Amino acid sequence: MQTFLAVADRASVRRAAAYLHVTEAAVSAAVAQLERQLGARLITRSGRGIALTDAGRVYADYCRTILGLMQEAQAAVRRAETGRLRIGVVATAAEYVVLAPLASFRQRYPDVELSLSIHPRDLLFAELRHHEADLVIAGRPPQGTGLIIRASRPNQLVVVGAPDADPHTATWLLRGPGSGTRDATVALLDRLQTAPPTLTLGTHGAVLAAARAGLGVTLVHRDAITDDLAAGRLVPIPMPDTPMDRPWHAVTTVTPPPAVVLFLSHLTDPDQVGAAAFTPATGVSPR
Structure with missing residues (x-):
């Protein structure tokens, strides 16, 4: 199961072998044996790498849970x-x-x-x-x-920007997909029925740096901007439905x-x- 998950996570037999410090042949043989035991194809070629089949995705999900429970059981005793x-x-x-x-x-x-x-x-x-x-x-x-x-x-989420920022014309700076702050920002803009320009910068640090530089405004955790507010690098911007208790x-x-x-x-x-x-x-x- 660990070998299969290494392949699944890296979408590559070669990268999985390097991670496990074994040969590519050993990894391929382990996955092939697993497929024979299960009677199902788990991986398929995709470009230069591999992709999971529907059966492979289901099996990977079970593998993560089983291996995680085994580690948890060892810790529990x-x-x-x-x-x-x-x-x-x-x-x-x-x-x-x-x-x-x-x-x-x-x-x-x-x-x-x-x-x-x-x-x-x-x-x-x-x-x-x-x-x-x-x-x-x-x-x-x-x-x-x-x-x-x-x-x-x-904790609160507040809208902030550089001292001269105008939230009605400014670009809204977003975290990457999967971020709760990004989801809260998108939901806020939907409630306000506005569609300003947005810029996705991915990381929390990049978003704050861009806001300090005047590239736009952002919704951010108050815990993260205590020093910026005290120094005047960022200022709170009053907006409907904010601050949000989060x-x-x-x-x-x-x-x-x-x-x-x-x-x-x-x-x-x-x-x-x-x-x-x-x-x-x-x-x-x-x-």
């Missing part, structure tokens, strides 16, 4: 203080919300094996559903996924591993993390 904690975070939270609590957590529990992945919101929640991550810090999870909100922290949420599956419970206890303790502390939730599952 270890003591929390010596366990493993895989955290997924959206870029803004990674830069402005999570690092300080992570640093103090590592000081308290140096034997916990920590890993941090930074991706768009949609990919993070997919990883959590497949048990490839143990905890995600982002906006609200999608409805009907069975994911549980364990703790939250207040709390940060710490989200898990129904049965989080012990190390996750330990981290949540730390994250919600003001004595340990100060103003960055989250407020415990009662285990809310979006409907």
Whole structure:
């Protein structure tokens, strides 16, 4: 399954072999054997690489969940203080919300094996559903996924631009696809029944740099612009339906591993993390 996922994720037998440090022949043989066992074609040629068949996409989804559960099971039987904690975070939270609590957590529990992945919101929640991550810090999870909100922290989305920016004529700067902030911006413009020029810059840092340079206005997390507002590089721009309340949420599956419970206890303790502390939730599952 790991070999097949390596091929699926890289759309190439050659790249999968390099990643796994084995020969291309070994990777091809492993996938071929898997196809014979399943009685289904999993991959097909596509240009210079490969693509998953419909059966391959279904099987890859199961593989991610099975392998993720196996890793989660191994972590679940270890003591929390010596366990493993895989955290997924959206870029803004990674830069402005999570690092300080992570640093103090590592000081308290140096034997916990920590890993941090930074991706768009949609990919993070997919990883959590497949048990490839143990905890995600982002906006609200999608409805009907069975994911549980364990703790939250207040946050707002505000429209900002350079001091001379005019939101009625300015270009709106957008994050890349899969970003919750991008979705909120598009929804705001729809509600305002306006279609201004837009510019997609992808990363959070690029969007803010463009706004400071006067390239346009943007909807952004207030946590990310404290210094810019204080220095006058950016200013809030009054707009209907803003600011928007968009709390940060710490989200898990129904049965989080012990190390996750330990981290949540730390994250919600003001004595340990100060103003960055989250407020415990009662285990809310979006409907």
